[in-house]
Amino acid sequence: MPRPITGTGTGTRRSRGPLRRVATAVATAATVALGLLPGGTALATTGAKGGASATPVVTRAALAPSLVAGRGASLGMAEQEAENAATNGTVIGPDRTAYTLPAEASGRKAVRLTPGQYVEFTLPSTANAITVRYSIPDAPHGGGITAPLDVTVNGANRSTMTLTSQYAWLYNQYPFSNDPGAGLLHPDWWITECSCVPAATTPAPAVPTPFRPNHFYDEQRLLLGRTYHAGDKVRLTVPAGSRAASTVIDLLDSELVGAPHIDVVAANVLAFGADPSGRRDSADAFDKAIAFAKRARLKVYIPAGTYQVNRHIIVDQVTIEGAGSWYTVIKGHQVDLRSPAPDGSVHTGVGFYGKDASAGGSSDVHLSGFAIEGDVRERIDTDQVNGIGGAMSDSTIDGLYIHHTKVGMWFDGPMTNLKITDNVITDQIADGINFHTGVTRSVVSNNFLRNTGDDALAMWSEKTGNARNTFDHNTVQTPVLANGIALYGGTDNTVSNNLVADPIREGSGIQVGSRFGAEAFTGHLWITGNTTVRAGTYEMNWNIGLGAIWFYALEKDIDADIQVVGDTFLDNTYNAVMLVADFPVKDLYSITNVHFKDIRVDGTGTSVVSARAAGSASFENVDARHVGAVGVNNCGSFNFTPAGSEFSLIDLGGNDGGGTTGAWLAPWELPNTITCDDRPPVVTPPAPSPW
Template sequence: MSRSSSGDGRRRPAGPRRRALVAVVTATAAAAGLGLINGGTALAGPRPGGSAGTGGGAGPVVTRAALDPSLVAGRGAAVDFTEQEAENAVTNGTVIGPGRSAYTLPAEASGREAVTLGAGQYVEFTLPSAANAITVRYSIPDAPAGGGLTAPLSVTVNGGNRHTMTLTSQYAWLYNEYPFTNDPGADILHPDWWMTECGCVPNATTPAPVVDKPFRPNHFYDEQRLLLGRTYRAGDKVRLAVPAGGSVPTTIDLLDSQLVGAPKADPVAANVLAFGADPTGRHDSADAIDRAIAFAKRAHLKVYIPPGTYQVNRHIIVDRVTIEGAGNWYTVIKGHQVDLATPAPDGSVHSGVGFYGKDASAGGSTDVHLSGFAIEGDVRERIDTDQVNGIGGALSDSTIEGLYIQHTKVGMWFDGPMHNLRITGNTIVDQIADGINFHTGVTDSVVSDNFVRNTGDDGLAMWSEKTEDARDVFDHNTVQTPVLANGIAVYGGTDNTVSANLIADPIREGSALQVGSRFGAEPFTGHLWITGNTTVRAGTYELNWNIGLGAIWFYALERNIDADIQVSGDNFLDNTYNAIMLVSDFPVKDLYHISGVHFSDIHVDGTGTSVVSARSAGSATFSNVDARNVGAVGINNCGSFNFTPAGSEFTVTDLGSNDGGGTTGPWMAPWELPNTITCDDRPAVVPPPAPTAW
């Protein structure tokens, strides 16, 4: 099988460090709000108005991506749960954040804030609607030598009905350089690689001979689900508490609550229990599921997996079969990561639970339909050659719906060529690498209404390596807190669409949306439509370049980007640095350009620096781009850094109705056009106010 990771680790060549894209950059925003790391805190006090602290009487504050839901109406996935941020609940713990600096707990939290609890402390949520199930997103420290801890968390409703959740950090806490290590005491993994020289982030500078350890801790959060045993009403109080004798500080990010329906039954299907599957999880059920699949195909039946936890420690190969569970809260396929005696032909050194189509070289699989179950893996380290993904292989004319995938490497990784796959209504969380990746020749396929949170690489990606992805659609998905890389990334391809998605809180070495000529991707051809998306708290600080990125950024690293690209109807909210960036890497700045990009009907609400940062040759047009709360000059135009007498090598074309601005006046001023050099590598960063209705 093909390589099963996006390879987004930014390996740096040996020898002299490459020249940074720019010489200097402000550290103002990156230095702000450092949070909890192995016991060190920068703490905020209780919220004003009683929404946090020891006072009672606070009503439920419901959010989407830590925003008022009205600000993101019509964007993102339609989910069956309600989000409540811990910092908006009643607590006698300590609110941490806000902060956006990489390698800190606030930065990886939804909304960039959370609540840390010590022994005997609690955070209490008021249910906004009837619920019988909750999901808790949390972080607890790593073990001193790595490998994770466990800790109890008490859950009570209205002061009674006690449950105890056993939290774990076994799937969190990575360290060091890509592809990372689980060892907090490790020396630099690749001392010959180029690393940032930025001194504004703790322990993130070019290492001295003796490095402060742990070096670059990250990927702090995990989540856990709990069925409460009965249905509670709106207004009931769910309290999460560290027991009085607890010794492990526990950070609560948010609570999702929902009303889960009864388990689905299918008496006509081929029931895996009849073929020897064990719903207690004590014995491996992989062979029994294989037997059920074989029988179902002969009898032209579906396969049904009833409620239970089924141990599966390898791939289940699927082709021309429908497999349905009782619902992803009830049917759980759970596996251990297994060491292979010898590496597989594709380079894998482990196997693990996953449902895989046949490899494209063997013709792939077709007519596969998977729904209504959970896949819970056991992946704790990033090994890019490992095929330990929740769903994999090549699946054509197929559907995947209503799955919950956690603790695999990539939730769904597809190696084409393949076509006509529909992925809808799934939840993918706590991945070591990507959420969903269309890799190599995936065509005419749709990813819609999926919820993706806490990936270790791109949340959603189209990667046209070797063969282009074409006519694919990523629509109405929610991607939150990707720790590394981007919320949604498109690497080459033709006639693809990214529409009506909600992307929040990207953390480092990427941003909310990327259009990239990199990773050996085929060129962009035809059209690319990026329409009606909303991003929030994006425009991150790029540690390797020491500059701020855009919430959407175009990156010409290996080829020109010159297809017809329409960015229309998007909202870029609360941008840490820029809303829009067009950039080439410095070593290739005179080789590649970005052109054919058209921005229209866009709202920009808040930038720490500029609306547009151009660091490439090329051009773009702008029409009806309205901006407010802009922190620096509207257009930072460096071109390709040759500073010619004729002006910048990047041309901005004003097609009209580009309104608003900020501290320096209109964001698109006549004197900036068409190619005035306004290059400022260190503008003062002005943290924008919280977004409001336009």
């Protein structure tokens, strides 16, 4: 029976076709065991108490910064994992099993606090602002709760954050439910936990509820009111009487936020009736300020405050500046439409949108220095409730904080020359940033994305190819579903110097996929200088582990010139590299012309390369260590011909290192020895270390 994919795509207006098994045999996967705390919290492995050291441990993607130097974004945040801080709570994890709290935590560990317990961070540098990533239980019947968290610095200056789970806790199959008691959304889909299709099973199996809880975490920012220094101690305490039976703290980011930006020579939205208290809707005032600024050839300035905006603000040939994303907040409610819009939307909400490409698109739009706080609590793929949308050419988006929208930024071309820099996008229901179709000569650089509900960064050439775009020096953490970075077709695109950590399920660090109706890959694709950490998830529909980088030929051959050069794959849960075709099309499509050079692989649970398609790839100076299984798992297209596998490995020299079975690329494996093992035992590698 077909195994449906349950969300390995980009998010808006996408048809989710079935993902079918790669091999003919269907194996039973272990049922994901979820313990339930009061309120529905999923509890995984419990570890020891946190340490009492006052020495701050600063990490990047939960690793020593030296291990990922030169990769990812640099936005001035100091990351401190709760499991490295002083606490009288309980460390949970490590665990990479989907649908568990540790699996969705940065570094796969966190600290659980009950009322009266704390976790205390020692500031590593001067800071006046913090971001706390946390999880609290859902309400028993869904919808979320709120609960307090006390913040003190050096035992004084107490503040109380009001945490919420109203934007967390999804359940069931794609596109998910907010109801923990809901039955299966798709009874005809393959269910890994029982190795069955319930609609075709007599009697139909009882699927436990809540079924597949996920998207547990949220985050909240807090200005501390004054500047503190290295060595000062920030304590987070769950007060007695908290409604949350437990509060899980994942990490704390601290930073020094500059003074508010002020522009006196601009069209100030206050002059047009905008309300900085957030009590009245300011959308019309924004429109008036934009219209005036365009006539007067001025910028629009939004001073510090919280502004209620409950619909799209259409932008074209205008510059809009805030006082800074910590000071200027544009916040809106999700609003039901009286009837569906032509694009299928049934809601609207806060967002800044260029004109639709069919109307010519927008140009010369420049947005900077404000936050967008949405109100999206469910995934409806037809809804246009994204932070930024439409088409914008010759434009810039810089220094925004986008939170609780569906997709942070979603662009439908044709459009060209868009630069997206220095933004923070977190806690999205779907993607972080998606170049959907016809986006050219555009750059996404130095952005930080965490806890997206689908691909964090994507180029999806569904109708018209994306071409000559670059994703460079971005950091992606904990995408709950799908991939850190995904490329679906396109021409002459580049993915460089990014850091991708902790993908959770049905995706991995980087994917190159011929799927979702995408145009073919043509020209070249350069994937250079990236680092993935703890990537390679367990694909529950296939019952196999994925690679940290994976190539997937589902609808077309992949045969563009693909250069994977200078990348590092750290602490891979399964394989570092996977090349795969879906089983029903295994004899139709192949993967060729892929070249790996100057690669480092530090730790694999299974193999370095897993080939499950026809085709070939070349390898040069690929060094590996701590390899858990045979270096190459070569199944080809599963025809097992007397001449060997249909997939060939080309050894261009300098491929060194290996693991428990010897050299990872041994002469006896070349060029196409069948070494097929669908599900080899997983060997946990040691933690990454300097090469």
